[in-house]
Amino acid sequence: MDLVDRPSLFGVNMPDPSVPQVASQASQLIPALTGVAGVIAGSLVSWLVQARLLGRRIKADETLAQRKFDFDKEITERKFNYDRELHDHKRRTEIAEQALTAFYEARDVFVLARSRGIFGGEGTSRTPAEGESKSQQERRNTYFVPIERLTRDKELFARLQSIRYKFAAYFGEPAVQPFSAVMEIHNDIMSSASVLIEITHDDDFHPIGPSEEPLRNALGWGPASRPDDTDRKMDKAISDMENICRPILDRT
Numbered sequence: 001m002d003l004v005d006r007p008s009l010f011g012v013n014m015p016d017p018s019v020p021q022v023a024s025q026a027s028q029l030i031p032a033l034t035g036v037a038g039v040i041a042g043s044l045v046s047w048l049v050q051a052r053l054l055g056r057r058i059k060a061d062e063t064l065a066q067r068k069f070d071f072d073k074e075i076t077e078r079k080f081n082y083d084r085e086l087h088d089h090k091r092r093t094e095i096a097e098q099a100l101t102a103f104y105e106a107r108d109v110f111v112l113a114r115s116r117g118i119f120g121g122e123g124t125s126r127t128p129a130e131g132e133s134k135s136q137q138e139r140r141n142t143y144f145v146p147i148e149r150l151t152r153d154k155e156l157f158a159r160l161q162s163i164r165y166k167f168a169a170y171f172g173e174p175a176v177q178p179f180s181a182v183m184e185i186h187n188d189i190m191s192s193a194s195v196l197i198e199i200t201h202d203d204d205f206h207p208i209g210p211s212e213e214p215l216r217n218a219l220g221w222g223p224a225s226r227p228d229d230t231d232r233k234m235d236k237a238i239s240d241m242e243n244i245c246r247p248i249l250d251r252t
Contacts, residue, residue, distance in 0.1 A: 114220030
């Protein structure tokens, strides 16, 4: 109700007693609203700061996780490469040791196989051909001695053949040339002895002919002085093998 509508006392308009109360309430509400606004603004600022810090933390965690992943990956790859190299080195060392040992054994076998000394009973494992005379049989048995000696060590030469393929896989095809030289010596002795057995027909001993000389030299029983070509060939094969294997064996 307006002032003009209120009744007058003695002709004077009376003021509305609620007006001061409304003003008082308004004056109290404004600071309250200001405080609420401040709280909201403060909360908003705090939330923005926390959100920004959280974003930075997430980014930092992602970066740290990526670094850890990269580090673990590098360590795993290095360990894998190390283990593989260590395994390859151990395997190469094993094969090199096996090969060099077999070559030393083969050298000793060849020395014995080509020795002129014949022990009692050697050569008698040969099966005589039909119609052989006693003298012919004895001579053929003599030429059979190198075959008999090499046959006793056939497992050694089978092992050399087996190592040869492993050696080629780890050291390359050119590295197997010494193996070829050893097998050539072996085959040359065996074939020369076989030919001498075949061409021995008569009962009388006769001087060495031109066709027999290289065959008997292959057995180490010919006129060639020792060390001969076969000895030097074996020595070179061992030297070549040592040049390949020694640097590996010396690293262990």
